[in-house]
Amino acid sequence: MSRAPLLPLSCCLFLATQLGACQAPADGDTSTGLPTTTGVEDGTSDTLTTSGESGESGESTDPSTTTTTGDGDGDPATGGEDNSYCVHQCEGDDDCLIGAMDQGQVCIDSTCTSTVDASCTTDQECVEFLSGWSQGAPCTPGGGECEASMQICLDIDGQGHCALAPSDFLECADAGFDEIPTTDIEGNMVVVCGRADAACHPDAYCYLPCLSDGDCASAAYPACNVDTGLCECSSDADCQTIGSSQFGTCNDGTCGCASDEDCLAAGVGDVCNPLGACGCTDDAACSGVESPYDGGVVECVPF
Numbered sequence: 001m002s003r004a005p006l007l008p009l010s011c012c013l014f015l016a017t018q019l020g021a022c023q024a025p026a027d028g029d030t031s032t033g034l035p036t037t038t039g040v041e042d043g044t045s046d047t048l049t050t051s052g053e054s055g056e057s058g059e060s061t062d063p064s065t066t067t068t069t070g071d072g073d074g075d076p077a078t079g080g081e082d083n084s085y086c087v088h089q090c091e092g093d094d095d096c097l098i099g100a101m102d103q104g105q106v107c108i109d110s111t112c113t114s115t116v117d118a119s120c121t122t123d124q125e126c127v128e129f130l131s132g133w134s135q136g137a138p139c140t141p142g143g144g145e146c147e148a149s150m151q152i153c154l155d156i157d158g159q160g161h162c163a164l165a166p167s168d169f170l171e172c173a174d175a176g177f178d179e180i181p182t183t184d185i186e187g188n189m190v191v192v193c194g195r196a197d198a199a200c201h202p203d204a205y206c207y208l209p210c211l212s213d214g215d216c217a218s219a220a221y222p223a224c225n226v227d228t229g230l231c232e233c234s235s236d237a238d239c240q241t242i243g244s245s246q247f248g249t250c251n252d253g254t255c256g257c258a259s260d261e262d263c264l265a266a267g268v269g270d271v272c273n274p275l276g277a278c279g280c281t282d283d284a285a286c287s288g289v290e291s292p293y294d295g296g297v298v299e300c301v302p303f
Contacts, residue, residue, distance in 0.1 A: 085279045086269055086286035087301040088112060088293055095295030112293060119204045126206035128156050131177065131194030136161035141185050152192055155185045164193040199229070220247070220255055251276035 089110045090096055096105040096112035105112040120126050128134045139145035139153035139160040146153045146162035150170075154163045166172050172179045172193035180194045201207050209229025216222050216231035219241040223234040232253030233239050239255035240248050246266040249258035256276020263269040263278035267288035273279035280286050280300035289298045 083273050083279060084281070084300045084302045085273070085277070086289040086298050087303075088291045088296050089299050089301065090293070090296040092295075095293060097294040098292050100294060112296075118206070120200040120206050121204065123199045126198040126200050127180070127194055127196065130198040130206055130208065131163070131180070131192075133161055133163040133192070133194065136163050138162075139185070152190050153185045154182065154192065160185045166191060166193060223253075225253060246278045249276060 090107035090112050091110070093106045096103070096107055104116065105114055107113075118129070120129070133154055134156045136151070136154070136156075137145060137149075139162050141153070141160070143153070143160075145160075149162065150165065150167050151162040152165045153160050164170075164172070164175065164177070166179060175193055177193035178196040179191050180196050181189065181191050184190045195208060197208055198206055199209055207229065210216055210224035210231050211226065211229075213222060213224050216224050218231065220238050221231040221233055222238060223232050224230075225232050230253070233250035233255050234253075236248065236250050239250050242248075242255060244266050245262040246257050246268050247255040248262060249256060251258075252275070254276065257263050257266075257272040257278050258276065260271050263272055266278065269278040269280040269289075270285040271279045271281055283300050286298045286300050291298050
């Protein structure tokens with residue numbers, strides 16, 4: 001099945017209004033209607049897929065980058081020349097701050113890039129990442145750092161991290177998690193909250209495979225492709241629930257554009273590139289695209 005093109009995660013935030021919504025692993029749900037970031041967090045550069053909404057099971061970050069070419073006629077099957085997109089460009093790390101706050105991104109090759117490695121090789125890595133364990137507060141054997149928050153210290157790749165655990169006041173299901181038996185950093189058997197169904201995709205990114213349409217909560221992506229474990233759109237009507245012309249057409253399971261006019265109407269470029277992602281022919285086409293970053297500029301960049 002063909003999917004929308006992938007762009008660096010640095011594009012994710014400012015392209016959220018242009019290409020869909022970024023996928024964040026913080027809440028344990030890692031589906032991507034579009035730019036998504038999951039997996040054991042993307043490595044040198046996180047990636048995002050350009051589809052529609054985020055939040056449905058079965059989608060996540062693919063740490064690869066796909067480049068295609070076209071003839072510039074705006075047809076999703078052929079797309080704009082060079083497959084260029086409106087992308088935030090930075091000159092230094094300060095250009096990657098958002099509201100004067102450090103969001104863990106640095107400027108690499110003119111692109112704001114996450115410093116966290118999010119590629120994966122095993123399902124266990126994804127259970128740890130999408131459960132939030134590997135992002136938990138640091139802790140040490142016998143240190144008691146997790147006790148105040150009623151969490152448990154786990155050994156994640158040789159480092160102690162606090163993980164959410166069920167208690168008299170909280171059940172894992174209340175946080176949308178499963179109860180998972182494991183051992184704490186001292187080797188004691190414990191039960192913690194996490195995503196037992198997290199998996200490492202063959203393309204080396206973490207995701208939550210859907211098993212049925214019931215796992216696909218998004219109105220734009222209500223259909224589960226049981227072969228891929230990804231939630232997809234099944235009709236243009238699904239995509240039109242997003243409310244933007246750039247995502248108004250269902251292209252092989254992914255919401256996107258159908259013509260250059262869709263992109264122009266949304267103010268996110270002037271050409272509909274292959275697989276229905278809005279792109280650009282020059283910097284002027286990106287003049288209406290806003291970036292959340294404190295510095296830098298949005299320019300038309302080929303991928």
